[in-house]
Amino acid sequence: MSATVSSGAGLRPEPFTLVIFGATGDLTNRKLLPALYQLFAAGRLPEEFTVVGFSRRPAEEFHAKVGEALAGHARDPGFARFREGFFYTQGDFEDADAYRRLSDLLGETDRKRGTCGNRLYYLATPPSAYEAIVAALGKSGLVGHPRRSTGGGWTRIIVEKPYGHDLESARALTRTIQGVFAENQVYRIDHYLGKETVQNLLVFRFGNGIFEPLWNRQFIDCVQITVAESLGVEGRGEYYDQTGAIRDIVQNHLLQLLTLVTMEPPVAFSAEAVRGEKVKVLKAIRSLTTQDTLERTIRGQYQSGVVGGRAVPGYREEPRVAPGSRTETFVALKLFVDNWRWSGVPFYLYTGKRLPSRTTDIAIWFRRAPHLLFRETNIKEVEPNLLLVKIQPEEGITLRFGAKVPGPAVQIETVDMDFSYSTSFRVPSRDAYERLLLDAMLGEQTLFTREDEVEEAWRVVTSILEGWRASPPDPLPTYPAGTWGPEEVDALLKRDGRHWHHWA
Ligand code: BG6
Numbered sequence: 343m344s345a346t347v348s349s350g351a352g353l354r355p356e357p358f359t360l361v362i363f364g365a366t367g368d369l370t371n372r373k374l375l376p377a378l379y380q381l382f383a384a385g386r387l388p389e390e391f392t393v394v395g396f397s398r399r400p401a402e403e404f405h406a407k408v409g410e411a412l413a414g415h416a417r418d419p420g421f422a423r424f425r426e427g428f429f430y431t432q433g434d435f436e437d438a439d440a441y442r443r444l445s446d447l448l449g450e451t452d453r454k455r456g457t458c459g460n461r462l463y464y465l466a467t468p469p470s471a472y473e474a475i476v477a478a479l480g481k482s483g484l485v486g487h488p489r490r491s492t493g494g495g496w497t498r499i500i501v502e503k504p505y506g507h508d509l510e511s512a513r514a515l516t517r518t519i520q521g522v523f524a525e526n527q528v529y530r531i532d533h534y535l536g537k538e539t540v541q542n543l544l545v546f547r548f549g550n551g552i553f554e555p556l557w558n559r560q561f562i563d564c565v566q567i568t569v570a571e572s573l574g575v576e577g578r579g580e581y582y583d584q585t586g587a588i589r590d591i592v593q594n595h596l597l598q599l600l601t602l603v604t605m606e607p608p609v610a611f612s613a614e615a616v617r618g619e620k621v622k623v624l625k626a627i628r629s630l631t632t633q634d635t636l637e638r639t640i641r642g643q644y645q646s647g648v649v650g651g652r653a654v655p656g657y658r659e660e661p662r663v664a665p666g667s668r669t670e671t672f673v674a675l676k677l678f679v680d681n682w683r684w685s686g687v688p689f690y691l692y693t694g695k696r697l698p699s700r701t702t703d704i705a706i707w708f709r710r711a712p713h714l715l716f717r718e719t720n721i722k723e724v725e726p727n728l729l730l731v732k733i734q735p736e737e738g739i740t741l742r743f744g745a746k747v748p749g750p751a752v753q754i755e756t757v758d759m760d761f762s763y764s765t766s767f768r769v770p771s772r773d774a775y776e777r778l779l780l781d782a783m784l785g786e787q788t789l790f791t792r793e794d795e796v797e798e799a800w801r802v803v804t805s806i807l808e809g810w811r812a813s814p815p816d817p818l819p820t821y822p823a824g825t826w827g828p829e830e831v832d833a834l835l836k837r838d839g840r841h842w843h844h845w846a
Contacts, residue, residue, distance in 0.1 A: 354385075354386060355784050357390035358390075358392075360393050361464065363465050363471070364471070365395025366395070370407070373775045378779065380776050390427075392429065392457050401430045408425070435474050435478070438478065441478050458494065460496050462782060473518045485497050500782050501528065504593075505791075508803075512797055529782045530793075531790065532595060534598055535778070535790070536776075537774045539732070539737045546739065562709070564687060565707070567603070567689065568692045571695050572698065572699055573700070574654060574660060582669065583664055583667055588641075598791070599733075601624055603706075604684055606619050617791075620795055621795050624799060626679045628680050629805035632812045632813055636809070638834070639676075640674045642819040643818055644657050649823050657669070657671050668814070670818070672831075674692045675690070703730055707843075737771060738760060740760050740761075745757045
């Protein structure tokens with residue numbers, strides 16, 4: 343028997359126009375266009391679906407890039423129909439005339455294609471352009487009222503990460519956005535929330551009766567959340583050098599995973615209820631003092647090394663990275679959630695580029711059995727139970743427990759009980775962007791971050807950034823590409839009598 347919890351399941355959006363700012367950029371090519379095509383091919387888009395690209399580059403470049411991104415599908419039935427819905431406006435993001443042209447084009451597509459004044463804007467530009475675009479949309483009358491829009495349709499905006507650079511700049515961006523859009527029109531993307539395995543965390547916790555009673559400080563010893571990447575900065579040196587691992591991964595993806603693991607059960611599976619609980623637990627994460635950052639955070643930068651059998655350059659040798667850069671490509675840290683459920687339980691977060699493999703998972707370590715029953719045997723200690731939630735590339739859940747080795751003596755060995763998405767469901771996981779784009783088209787905000795969630799995450803991260811600024815390590819620890827990070831990272835857990843599960 344199955345049950346459906348997805349609010350968007352099976353629904354088709356109303357006719358609308360998607361306006362992509364930064365339409366000739368990398369994100370549009372790599373993520374948005376393929377996701378849109380998959381939605382179209384799966385019959386999830388309305389016939390009238392229309393895309394308007396907006397960027398500084400000439401129109402031919404946009405159309406060529408769309409062609410390239412979708413080259414593999416050019417012979418598919420229906421492809422020509424999909425392509426017919428693509429339009430373009432060239433212009434500078436700060437130029438009022440360009441928005442007038444955009445407005446005319448939108449009026450025309452409404453008439454020709456029947457898109458009913460419904461507009462979904464997508465900010466796929468560098469973040470430095472966000473405020474100018476939002477302000478210009480407001481001034482040019484391109485944003486309808488949240489409930490009764492001028493053109494008779496709805497207006498929504500999707501904002502890509504990074505959302506600000508620290509708490510201050512995130513608040514400033516929110517002020518600009520809220521000067522033009524109501525919160526129920528704003529969709530802040532964290533693509534991790536679109537991953538099936540991440541959404542399954544909520545189903546695993548709240549759709550089953552047996553785990554939640556154990557989900558607290560009485561039974562859980564610690565939690566380790568890892569986002570390890572084998573990739574380097576992949577041509578994004580300029581962006582990454584201003585950002586670093588803490589802003590690129592911890593502020594959003596890692597804190598979102600932590601939130602889903604620690605939040606209280608929401609009263610309903612609705613955007614307000616789920617996000618309300620997420621904010622509550624984010625508020626309970628303790629900020630770090632400068633002393634805490636010295637004791638509870640480790641950062642590092644990769645040097646040249648070998649990853650997957652291939653020699654790779656060090657971070658400082660990457661194109662468009664400052665030769666003397668002190669940007670961290672690795673962070674490990676320990677956080678505490680100060681509330682009744684989690685008091686005293688450490689949450690260890692771990693992320694880095696150029697690590698030995700791409701592995702995202704959440705390891706939940708339970709407390710050891712309180713009494714050792716097998717004293718008369720050779721067994722000195724029983725291993726604690728581990729619940730491993732595997733997000734990628736493997737997708738599934740493993741429960742590790744002790745079992746008796748067959749034979750006359752009592753001997754215990756740990757064994758794994760495995761659930762794997764691929765063997766249980768036999769359908770490939772869809773890309774996170776497909777799910778998130780569809781939800782925004784349907785007006786479903788649960789998997790998008792609310793303004794106060796983003797701010798709370800920035801509060802925690804800004805406290806670390808301030809601590810780092812006050813006591814910079816000299817020199818910055820390094821690690822050879824293809825290893826699990828700087829040596830110091832082992833000590834962070836060893837002194838707590840624990841070890842990283844992927845180092846074991
Ligand atoms: C992005 C970061 O948000 O997430 C990238 O900017 C990172 O640096 C990527 O590589 C990781 O996403 P995924 O889905 O490959 O784990």
